[in-house]
Amino acid sequence: MTIRATPTATRSLSPSAWLWCASLVLASAFQLFRGAYVDAGIFAAAAIGLVAAERTGFDGSQSGSITPVRSRIRVILLCSLVACGVLLALPLTTLVHIGAMSLLAVIAVFAIATRVARRPPRDAPLRRTEIGWAALLVLLCLWEVTAFFLATSGPAAATEHPTISALVTPVVESDVGRVAFTAVWLFAGGTLLLRRSRSD
Template sequence: MRQDPADRATRQRLALRRLARPWTIILVITGLFQLFRGAPVDGAFFLAVAAVLLADEFGLVALPAVGLPSGRAGRSALAGVAAVLGTLMVLAPRHGLVEGLIVSGIGLTVLLFAWPDPRSTDAAPTPLRRAGILWAIIAVAICLIEVTSFLLGLPSEAAQFAHPSISLLLDPALDTIEGRVVFTALWLVVGIALLRRGTRR
């Protein structure tokens, strides 16, 4: 049976809307930039996550909806896991394999927790959609700052010093154990708070 042209056009419009999701675009651009700057592992990670998001949008995969642990016991377990992972991150060498595995594992786990329930037909609440747009704008702005600093610093070490990236500006603090403890703790606490708020019904 031939497909109705109007139905086919509707499907094409939906496909374009899916491809234009801000987080998917951000992940693709980030992955390509990582490849451009000579970090193939980082680039492959971001592109793989973007591919999974697209596959989900087109119905090619169906990941199970995983809920955050609830109640006092659940919160205690979540805090305990965060404390263990945070300690490992602080003690692990910076930019090393262990740190990369921990951060990647946290990111993939959070992705499962934040994944929308495929059985749900409810639209995201307006405040949640607005928050998503705001965070997308912040992420794009940070990416643009990092890309601009990287390109301006390519010619020489003096140019890199004159146009430091955000990560370079944070290096002096993160090179100390105290700075790593504070940064890791804030990163985990803020991440858990956003995750709990974003997945709350």
């Protein structure tokens, strides 16, 4: 008896994926407008990786074990820690800084493309959570873009309409602030990924 391979079905984007893609594309366009082409490329690559993962179902869920998922999470966190350490320790104008930024971009695309902590089927509460986080990201992007344009109307406007970057800058101006912010950022991201893997 001949067994025919069943082609992988192309899936439509979920509502949360649409919101995430909108956020990433908006962020990419905004960075392109600002002339930050590397940042624009990072956001665009992340959007492409997300679309590819959603459309093809490439989520690494063929294995029934949760161990590979957690192993990938640990690798991602370790690489992120190394790249962030380089960014914190070296001047922003060095070639190593560009390499570290590129590494973070690769990590982000890999994390999205493999969907390290997402496994079907997703129940209704989980879908609502995804949509909620994605909607929050869209609102933050809209806040950043709106404040950026409003701040150009005059010297006082920048104070009246601060961007997220302006609010975070005082925290990360010192070495201690940058290290603390990076540690909290990585800890929060790792906690969310590990919590998601345990709930699957």
